Amino acid sequence: MAFENLSERERQVLEHLIEHYIQTADPVGSRVIANKYRMGISPATIRNTMQDLEELGLIQQPHTSAGRIPTDSGYRVFVDMLLQPEPLTKAEQDRIKNIIKQRRVKGLNALLSQTSKILGEITNQLGVTMAPKFDEGVLTRIDLIPVAEGHILMIVSVKGGLARSILLEVESEIEVKALRQVEQVLNERLAGLSMGKIRATLSDRLADTNLTPKLLKLFIDSDSEIWSGGQAELIHITGADNIISQPEFADREKLREFIKLLEEKKELQKLFEAQGSAEGIIITIGRENPLAEIQNCSLVTSTYKTENFSGTIGIIGPTRMPYSKLVSIVEYTARSLTEALSEM
Amino acid sequence: MAFENLSERERQVLEHLIEHYIQTADPVGSRVIANKYRMGISPATIRNTMQDLEELGLIQQPHTSAGRIPTDSGYRVFVDMLLQPEPLTKAEQDRIKNIIKQRRVKGLNALLSQTSKILGEITNQLGVTMAPKFDEGVLTRIDLIPVAEGHILMIVSVKGGLARSILLEVESEIEVKALRQVEQVLNERLAGLSMGKIRATLSDRLADTNLTPKLLKLFIDSDSEIWSGGQAELIHITGADNIISQPEFADREKLREFIKLLEEKKELQKLFEAQGSAEGIIITIGRENPLAEIQNCSLVTSTYKTENFSGTIGIIGPTRMPYSKLVSIVEYTARSLTEALSEM
DNA sequence: AATTAGCACTCTGGCCTTGTGACTGCCAGC
DNA sequence: GCTGGCAGTCACAAGGCCAGAGTGCTAATT
Numbered sequence: 031m032a033f034e035n036l037s038e039r040e041r042q043v044l045e046h047l048i049e050h051y052i053q054t055a056d057p058v059g060s061r062v063i064a065n066k067y068r069m070g071i072s073p074a075t076i077r078n079t080m081q082d083l084e085e086l087g088l089i090q091q092p093h094t095s096a097g098r099i100p101t102d103s104g105y106r107v108f109v110d111m112l113l114q115p116e117p118l119t120k121a122e123q124d125r126i127k128n129i130i131k132q133r134r135v136k137g138l139n140a141l142l143s144q145t146s147k148i149l150g151e152i153t154n155q156l157g158v159t160m161a162p163k164f165d166e167g168v169l170t171r172i173d174l175i176p177v178a179e180g181h182i183l184m185i186v187s188v189k190g191g192l193a194r195s196i197l198l199e200v201e202s203e204i205e206v207k208a209l210r211q212v213e214q215v216l217n218e219r220l221a222g223l224s225m226g227k228i229r230a231t232l233s234d235r236l237a238d239t240n241l242t243p244k245l246l247k248l249f250i251d252s253d254s255e256i257w258s259g260g261q262a263e264l265i266h267i268t269g270a271d272n273i274i275s276q277p278e279f280a281d282r283e284k285l286r287e288f289i290k291l292l293e294e295k296k297e298l299q300k301l302f303e304a305q306g307s308a309e310g311i312i313i314t315i316g317r318e319n320p321l322a323e324i325q326n327c328s329l330v331t332s333t334y335k336t337e338n339f340s341g342t343i344g345i346i347g348p349t350r351m352p353y354s355k356l357v358s359i360v361e362y363t364a365r366s367l368t369e370a371l372s373e374m
Numbered sequence: 375m376a377f378e379n380l381s382e383r384e385r386q387v388l389e390h391l392i393e394h395y396i397q398t399a400d401p402v403g404s405r406v407i408a409n410k411y412r413m414g415i416s417p418a419t420i421r422n423t424m425q426d427l428e429e430l431g432l433i434q435q436p437h438t439s440a441g442r443i444p445t446d447s448g449y450r451v452f453v454d455m456l457l458q459p460e461p462l463t464k465a466e467q468d469r470i471k472n473i474i475k476q477r478r479v480k481g482l483n484a485l486l487s488q489t490s491k492i493l494g495e496i497t498n499q500l501g502v503t504m505a506p507k508f509d510e511g512v513l514t515r516i517d518l519i520p521v522a523e524g525h526i527l528m529i530v531s532v533k534g535g536l537a538r539s540i541l542l543e544v545e546s547e548i549e550v551k552a553l554r555q556v557e558q559v560l561n562e563r564l565a566g567l568s569m570g571k572i573r574a575t576l577s578d579r580l581a582d583t584n585l586t587p588k589l590l591k592l593f594i595d596s597d598s599e600i601w602s603g604g605q606a607e608l609i610h611i612t613g614a615d616n617i618i619s620q621p622e623f624a625d626r627e628k629l630r631e632f633i634k635l636l637e638e639k640k641e642l643q644k645l646f647e648a649q650g651s652a653e654g655i656i657i658t659i660g661r662e663n664p665l666a667e668i669q670n671c672s673l674v675t676s677t678y679k680t681e682n683f684s685g686t687i688g689i690i691g692p693t694r695m696p697y698s699k700l701v702s703i704v705e706y707t708a709r710s711l712t713e714a715l716s717e718m
Numbered sequence: 719a720a721t722t723a724g725c726a727c728t729c730t731g732g733c734c735t736t737g738t739g740a741c742t743g744c745c746a747g748c
Numbered sequence: 749g750c751t752g753g754c755a756g757t758c759a760c761a762a763g764g765c766c767a768g769a770g771t772g773c774t775a776a777t778t
Contacts, residue, residue: 059741072751077742095741095758137525137541174520178536181481185519185527185539193521195529195539197481259513263607271634275626282619289633292614403770416722437768611774687731 033086033107037217042069043079044088048100052350057097057276092307102316105328105349109313116354118362119184122152126359128367137191138162143266145367150269153359155347156292158331159266160302162339165226167192174209174214182209188225190338265299266310267292278326279349291323300343305331311357330356332364336371343367377430377451386413387423388432389456392444396694399621401441444530445662449672451694453657462706466496470557470703474710482506482536482715487610489687489711494613499506499691500636502675503610504646506683509570511536513522516560518553526553532569534682584718609643611636622670622692635667646686649675655701680715687711 036044046067050058060073060080069076080098083089087169088104091097100108118126130141131150142159152159167188175183184200219235220228228235270292279285289344301321305312327353331344343364345356376500380388390411404417404424414419424442425432431447435441435710462470473492474485486503494501511532526542563579564572572579577661614636623629647666649656658673670682673694675688687708689700 057741061741074743074751075749078750091742093758095756097741137543139541170521173520175517175531177529177531181537182527185521185529187519187521193525193527193541195527197483197537199481246732258685267697268637270637271630274633274777275630277704286619289618293612293614353432401770405770417721417770418722418724418772421723425772435771436770438730440730441770 033088033111034078035108036086036111039071040079040083041112042067043076044083044100044104047089047098047106048108048112049278051099052352055350059094059097060122062097064306071163071324096357100350102318102349103108105353106314106318109315109353111205113353115358118358122359123362126363126366127151130370132362136294139263141367141370142341142343143263143268143362146266146268148342149345149359149363150272153344153345153347153356154269155351156270156273156357157266157268157345158298158302159343160191160299160341160343162336163303164188164194164339165224165229166339167225168338169223169225169228171221173211173215173353176209185223185233190336193297265295265302267298273347276348276350278350284323287323291321297321299368301329303371305329305342305344308372312344313353313357313359328353330360332360334364334367334371335361352363376431377455380430380451380455380522383413383415384427385456386411386718387420388427388444388448388452391433391442392448392452393422393457395443396696399694401436401582403441410653412576414639415516421428444694446662446693449659450662452661453697457697457701458534459500462702467701468705469496474707474714483607485711485714486685486687487607487612490612490706491686492611493689494616495705497689497691497700498613498616499689499695500614501610501612501619501689502642502646503687504578504643504685505608506536506680507647507683508532508536508538508683509573510683511569512682513565513567513569513572515565518557518558520553521549530569532682534680536683542555544671609639609646611639611642617691620692622694628667631667635665641665645673645686646675649673649686649688653677655705657701672697674704676704678708678711678715680712 043063046063046069047058049064050066053252060076061095063069063076080089083104084091084098086103087101088107089098092099112148126148128218129144130224139161142161146157146159146277148157149159167190170187170189172187173185175185177183180200180206183192183195184198185192185195215236245261270289273279274285274288279288301319305314310332312329312331314331316328317325319325319327319329324346326349327346328349329344330351330353331342333340333342344360347356387407388626390407390413391402394406394410402419407413407420408415408417423495424489427448428435428442430447433442434445436443465691470492473488486505488501492501492505506535511534514531514533516531517529519529521527521541524544526548527539528542529537529539531537559580569657580591614633617623618629618632623632642665645663648659654676656673656675658675660672661669663669663671663673668690670693671690672693673688673690674695674697675686677684677686688704
């Protein structure tokens with residue numbers, strides 16, 4: 031739908047209404063807008079404008095004789111046309127930088143975990159960070175380590191310091207020698223390719239080997255686990271305590287389902303993967319996202335990048351969230367993360 | 375305190391009161407006990423008994439003219455003296471066995487994650503499983519794998535199939551040769567010892583080596599991470615959605631703190647570690663546990679064992695939980711886990 | 719001496735009523 | 749095109765009331 035032809039007044043009313051609603055969570059009346067924002071017109075006039083906005087589907091009344099609240103479309107217009115990012119304070123910047131740049135954090139995983147935490151805290155929403163997309167990475171080497179009778183740890187290393195380990199179960203008869211052989215073949219044939227390419231062409235590339243079939247099969251079968259992350263934590267979700275006291279989660283049953291969703295993680299992982307890795311900030315409002323449990327929520331996401339891979343971070347919170355601030359925070363955090371990773 | 379000298383009648387009243395309270399979460403009156411449990415005495419008599427029990431601190435009145443509810447001590451006496459474990463149904467047994475014995479589960483970590491899930495579901499409480507105590511394990515080997523410039527993955531394997539991997543950051547100049555050397559020295563000096571012993575005597579044992587000091591230092595410094603679990607998940611907590619709708623969590627602020635506790639995990643990990651590995655079921659009631667956030671909750675824990683290591687599993691839920699059932703479930707699950715691991 | 723019936727008293731929770739305040743929509747006048 | 753005024757609507761808080769559940773105590777009963 032095209033809302034470019036909103037009058038200046040309509041825009042202003044919508045903007046002020048949303049701003050006020052974000053702060054109070056109460057339906058906003060014409061009077062409040064007239065007084066608080068000194069628009070120089072009377073409540074009655076604003077009422078007329080509000081009726082127009084309601085007909086356009088941008089705001090709605092929870093019941094007669096109540097004020098208005100924004101609809102999803104209302105937020106959409108606000109975000110697309112009216113949003114002015116609010117710059118971070120120095121203190122906020124420092125806080126983010128300090129967490130991300132501290133050299134004591136060991137490994138990407140820990141860094142992402144920390145980042146999701148700070149993101150949650152500073153935004154007062156749910157902070158989310160995703161591990162980099164594995165598919166983009168270029169394989170540097172594969173190691174196979176026997177860790178016990180019948181267990182082999184496979185370590186898949188990717189250019190840029192990413193590594194993923196998967197535990198394989200095997201018949202206990204495999205010898206170290208055979209293992210080295212498999213290792214060698216895998217490395218010869220696959221190193222230097224992107225993981226995405228490997229995934230697509232794996233069985234072709236290994237078709238004509240004369241390796242013990244068992245071991246090879248093992249590797250091929252294990253692929254689902256390689257791609258889905260094995261033991262690694264692919265998504266970090268932190269700060270549920272920040273948002274569950276919001277009135278949006280007053281309904282007990284809704285809350286229950288929400289908590290369950292957080293615990294499962296899988297669905298959210300999919301959601302964030304689907305978020306795509308386009309440049310810059312992406313805002314997904316309410317029912318624009320497919321998960322029923324969080325259709326009164328919005329996502330604000332962005333991506334971090336290094337030379338070799340990229341990943342998604344962002345926040346989740348009630349649609350009634352302070353977008354102008356959050357956009358800046360998420361953007362700044364993603365940028366800091368990108369910087370920090372390029373130094374590593 | 376010694377409550378062995380409770381009269382038979384007092385015991386019965388306490389037992390019935392707790393049983394009924396567990397079901398309804400409402401204060402229990404003398405009338406209910408007299409009618410429902412047909413003790414053959416009048417409500418008035420029960421009232422007298424209840425007064426005695428109240429003086430002993432086993433039950434209390436939330437307010438005048440309400441029924442009684444058990445105190446922590448009341449539950450304690452119930453659990454110690456009156457509890458009769460309720461055997462599992464065949465269906466429940468099958469459900470647990472099926473999850474634990476399915477061979478498709480890859481690796482101990484995944485198995486424990488599954489187990490905590492089923493434990494949560496079947497008990498309708500919070501299911502918790504802990505990874506085995508590392509200290510007890512006997513080191514079989516250490517591997518050092520370069521995964522990228524400046525990153526080494528250290529894999530510590532322990533007898534019985536346990537392995538833990540820690541990512542080390544290093545100056546980028548380390549050569550593969552030097553790495554092999556370190557690997558060799560570490561293995562020569564440490565293999566065959568228990569991790570606990572290694573932890574205690576690490577610097578002594580490595581004092582007189584002529585290795586590049588840098589690398590060695592790195593290893594020693596990294597120990598905190600080895601012991602605390604590195605990237606591995608040490609505790610699995612599942613089923614928050616089961617218990618948050620219980621009346622015990624009606625208070626919003628309490629709920630918030632509870633959720634926060636779950637998210638942090640560290641505190642709960644400590645709590646479960648402190649739970650000790652004594653044989654059989656341990657029940658911890660209300661304020662007997664040190665964490666303020668869950669002092670209206672109880673823990674029921676047990677341990678699983680293999681030849682080489684052992685770990686803790688259990689559940690967390692409101693003190694008002696069906697102990698007789700839960701005890702059986704936790705015990706059965708721990709036993710099944712032990713069996714499954716001995717087959718692996 | 720232990721048990722019980724009876725009774726007065728207390729407190730909670732649900733339910734209804736009422737009143738107030740915050741809105742809107744519309745109309746007539748500026 | 750805007751605004752003041754006004755009637756109408758609805759949610760919500762406060763107060764009052766009543767029924768129900770439960771106790772403690774005392775006096776009668778076994």
